[in-house]
C-alpha cells in the first residue's frame with residue numbers, strides 16, 4: 121500500500137493497482153445495501169460474493185486485458201455439412217480464457233440456484249454477479265446478461281417440452297452451460313423490434329425453421345449457445361401488425377450438442393469497444409428453432425427478456441463506476457506531481473468525490489431496479505410490473521450516462537497514461553459507451569417511461585408513492601433532505617399531472633422527464649440509505665453524498681465555490697470507507713486576506 125502524507129499529516133493508503141483487490145470486500149456500498157434490504161441473503165451468500173469479488177478484479181480482469189488486446193473474436197469459414205463441402209459457413213472463434221471466465225459465472229450456480237425447485241435463490245444473485253463483472257469486463261457481462269433472461273423466458277413461457285429439454289441445459293454448472301443470446305435487431309430495425317422481418321415456418325408442433333438476417337448477434341461463437349429470436353410466421357394474418365412469435369435457436373440440433381445448426385455468421389462487427397465480445401451479422405438459413413410463444417405474443421416475450429437485460433445493463437454500469445472510482449483513487453494516491461501525491465490536491469479530491477457520488481447515486485438506482493425485477497421474477501405478491509418497468513428505464517438510462525462520465529473523468533485523472541491501452545481505464549472508457557446504446561438508447565427509455573406514466577396503468581402514482589414512502593420514513597436527522605425531496609416530489613407530481621392532461625407533449629418532453637425523474641429517484645434512494653446508515657451505523661457519509669448529489673443535480677450555481685463542501689472535509693474517511701460521525705467540528709476554511 122502506498123502511504124502518502126497529506127498536508128495535515130494524515131495518511132491516505134491505497135494499493136498501486138486495482139487489479140488484485142476484492143471487488144466485494146472493497147465495496148461497502150453493496151454490503152450496506154444488502155444488510156438493509158436482505159440481511160439473510162447477505163449472510164447466506166457473503167462467502168460466494170467475496171469469491172466473485174476476488175475473481176472480478178483478479179482473473180476476469182487479467183483475461184479482459186489479454187482478450188481485448190491480443191485475442192478478440194475472429195471469424196473462419198467452416199464446412200459444417202459434409203454432404204455440401206462447398207457450402208461453407210462463417211463461424212466465430214473465441215479464445216479459451218474468455219470462454220472459461222464466462223463458464224465460471226455459471227459454475228458457481230449464480231443462475232442455477234435461482235431456478236432451484238425447492239429453495240430458489242433471489243435473482244439478486246445474478247444481478248450482483250453482473251455488478252461485479254462490470255468492474256472488469258463488459259465483454260463478459262454481456263453474454264451473462266442474455267443467458268439470465270433466456271432462462272427466465274423459457275422457465276415462464278416455453279411449452280413444457282421445450283422447457284424440459286432446454287432449461288436444465290441453461291442451468292448446468294459443469295462448465296458446459298450453453299450461453300444465451302437475444303436476437304431482435306435487424307438491419308432496418310433495432311429500437312422498433314415490432315418491424316422484424318425474419319420469417320418463421322412453423323409446423324403444428326411448434327417446430328420451426330427461421331429465415332432472415334439478424335444484424336447484431338452478440339454471444340455467438342460460444343461452444344454451445346441458446347438464443348431467443350423474434351420472427352414473423354409466414355401466415356397471412358401475421359404479415360401486418362405486430363404478429364411476431366418468439367423462437368429458441370440452439371447452436372446444435374441434437375441433444376448431445378454434436379450436430380451444428382445451420383446458420384452463417386457473415387461478418388463480425390468491428391466495434392469501438394467490447395472487442396472480446398463476438399457481435400455478428402448472422403444469416404438464418406433454414407435454421408432449426410423451437411417456438412416459445414406464438415404470434416402475437418413474441419414481442420411482449422422479447423420485451424420481458426430485454427427488461428431483464430436492461431437491469432443487467434444498469435448493474436454493469438454501476439460496476440464500471442466503482443472501477444472508475446477505484447482507478448482514480450489508486451492512481452492519485454501513487455502518482456506524485458510537483459513533489460506531492462495527487463490525492464493531496466484539493467481539485468483532484470473534488471473530482472474523485474464527484475466520481476464517488478455518481479457511483480453512489482447510480483448504484484442506488486441499479487440496486488433498486490435489480491430488487492424490483494427480482495421480486496417480479498419470483499412472483500412476489502407486492503411486486504409490480506409497472507414500477508419495475510419505470511425503474512428499469514430510469515436506471516438503464518441514468519447509470520449508462522454516469523458510467524461513461526465516470527470513465528471519462530478517471531481517464532483524465534490518470535492523464536496521458538490513461539489514454540494508452542496499457543492502463544485499464546482506456547478499455548473501460550471505450551467499452552462503457554456501449555452501455556448507452558444497446559438495450560435501448562436514451563430516447564427509447566424515455567418512450568418506455570412515457571408508456572408507463574401516461575398509459576392505462578398508474579405508473580406515475582407508483583413513482584410518487586415510492587418517493588413519498590421514503591420521505592415518510594426518513595429519520596429526524598434527515599429533516600433537511602426530507603424538505604428538499606418533498607419539494608422535488610411536489611414539482612414532478614404537478615408536471616406528471618400536466619403530462620396526463622397533455623399526453624401529446626410526451627414526444628417532445630419525454631427525455632426531460634427521464635432525466636429529472638431519474639435524478640429525483642436517485643436522490644431519494646440515496647436519502648433512504650443515508651437514513652438507515654445513520655440509524656444503524658451512526659454513519660453520516662451517505663447523507664453528505666446525498667447532499668452533494670443534490671447540489672450537482674438540482675442547484676444551478678453560478679458563483680465560484682470558495683469553501684469546501686462538508687463531504688470534501690471528510691475526503692479521507694470517504695476514500696478509506698470509514699464512517700463519518702455527525703456534528704464534526706469542521707476546520708475553518710482559509711480565505712485570501
Ligand SMILES: Cc1cc2nc3c(=O)[nH]c(=O)nc-3n(C[C@H](O)[C@H](O)[C@H](O)COP(=O)(O)OP(=O)(O)OC[C@H]3O[C@@H](n4cnc5c(N)ncnc54)[C@H](O)[C@@H]3O)c2cc1C
Nearest residue numbers: 302303304305309310311336337338558559560561563564
Ligand atoms: C456491441 C453491440 C452488440 C449488440 N448486440 C445485440 C444483440 O445481441 N442482439 C440484438 O438484438 N441487438 C444487439 N445490438 C443492437 C442494439 O440493441 C441496438 O443497436 C439498439 O437497440 C438501437 O437500435 P438501432 O441501432 O437500430 O438504432 P435505431 O433504432 O435506428 O435508433 C437510432 C437512434 O434514434 C433514436 N430513436 C429511435 N426511435 C426513436 C423514436 N421513435 N423517437 C425518438 N428517438 C428515436 C434512438 O434512441 C437512437 O438514438 C447490439 C448493439 C451493439 C452496439
